[in-house]
Structure formats: structure tokens, C-alpha cells
Amino acid sequence: MEEIRSTEVLDREILEDARKKAAKILKNTDDTLATQDRDWEKKTQEAVESIRNVYAERTKRETDEILARLPLDKRRLRTERAESLLVNAMNDFLSGLKRETLLSILERELLERFTDWAGREKGTSAMPAAQVRFSGLSLSETRELLKKVISELGRKAGNFAPDKTRVEDWDLKEDAAGADVSAAHKFPSVVINTQSLKIIASVEDAAGTLLKEKRAELAAALLGEGVLND
Numbered sequence: 001m002e003e004i005r006s007t008e009v010l011d012r013e014i015l016e017d018a019r020k021k022a023a024k025i026l027k028n029t030d031d032t033l034a035t036q037d038r039d040w041e042k043k044t045q046e047a048v049e050s051i052r053n054v055y056a057e058r059t060k061r062e063t064d065e066i067l068a069r070l071p072l073d074k075r076r077l078r079t080e081r082a083e084s085l086l087v088n089a090m091n092d093f094l095s096g097l098k099r100e101t102l103l104s105i106l107e108r109e110l111l112e113r114f115t116d117w118a119g120r121e122k123g124t125s126a127m128p129a130a131q132v133r134f135s136g137l138s139l140s141e142t143r144e145l146l147k148k149v150i151s152e153l154g155r156k157a158g159n160f161a162p163d164k165t166r167v168e169d170w171d172l173k174e175d176a177a178g179a180d181v182s183a184a185h186k187f188p189s190v191v192i193n194t195q196s197l198k199i200i201a202s203v204e205d206a207a208g209t210l211l212k213e214k215r216a217e218l219a220a221a222l223l224g225e226g227v228l229n230d
Helices: 002-095 099-120 139-156 203-213 215-223 225-229
Strands: 131-135 171-174 189-193 198-202
Touching: 002 203, 099 139, 099 189, 099 198, 099 203, 131 139, 139 171, 139 189, 189 203, 198 203
Parallel strands: 131 171
Antiparallel strands: 131 189, 189 198
8 A cells, every 4th residue: 555655646746747847848938939029029110110211211302302393393384384375376476477478588588598608609600400399388489489589689699690590490399298398387488409508498487586586575575574584
């Protein structure tokens, strides 16, 4: 009987020791998990804070850039609008002119270019044979226009002899898409080609020059003095 009791005591001691070891292992495991949870939560918070800071900095930088560009963008938009209004106003003005006035504008443009040519070619008394492409004009209008310009050139350039230049011998054809003068030209235009020179004149070019030289005055008249601040 004594031996049986000794065995029971030993068994209880072994079981108790096992329970203690198991309890210690469980506690260590819980402590390890708790530590890992705290570390993970800390790392997560740090990561979230880092992301938040990055996006906050990016948002601030982009906001600053937008605010810095805003005045320039507003000025650019106002300038583009003013330019569009000026061009449209000029086109409306040209569209309202009489045919004779449009042809007179083109005549002055051609005469100016012919005069420049005559000034450079002082030893030449006649225009060489030319190929002429016209747009917004009839054949008869183009021929008559060229004759008038050559006649006037004879009065302005002492070395030039109009009677030596025969427009009737020139190659005159209406311009087509892809030729020297764009088919998109709405108003009369002429291109003259020879072996030594090329002359381009159009009502639109004359209007463009006027816009360039008198832009401020035209813009102020059309949009008010405040537009000059742009």
C-alpha cells in the first residue's frame, strides 16, 4: 500500500510539473504575441503617419504650384480670348468692306512688295516671266490688278519700264488646295513666282500686319483699357 501511494504522489508531482511548464509556455507565448501586437501596431501607425505626411506634403506642393500658376493661367486665358475677339472683329470688318476696297488693299500690298523688289534690282527694267496663283479673285480681276500695280511701279521706280512687262504672257491660274496660297484664304490673295523671286500678298496678311502694329489700340477700343494690363 505504501508503494501505491508513493506512485500516486509521483504521478501528481509529474502532472503538476507538466502543468507548470505548460502554463509558463502559454504565458511566454501570450507575452510574445502581446509584444508582437504592440510592435505591429506601432509600425502600422508609423507607416500610416508617414503616408499621411507624404500626401500632405504632396498636396501642399501641388496646391502651391496651382496657386502660383493661377494668375498666369488667368492672364493667358484672357490674352487668348482677347486675341480671338480681335481676329474675329477684324474678319467681320473685312467681310463688311466693299469689293473695290478689298482689291485696293491687295493692290497696295502688291505694290509695296514690287517696290521692294525694284529697289533691290536696280539694273532690271522689267519683271521676269512669272507664274501667278490667285485666290478669292477672278482671272480678269487678277490680270487687271497686276497691270495697275506694274503701271504704278513705273511711276515710283525710275529704272522700271512698265511697257517691257507683259502680264498677258504670264501664267495665271486660280489657286487650288496644296498650292502656294492656302485654299483656306477667305479674302483675295496672290502668289507670284519667277526664277529669282517669290512675292506673296493677301488681304489677310495686310490685316495681320495691322493687328500686329496696332494691337494695343485695337484691343483697348474693342475690350476696354483694362485689357492693356495683360
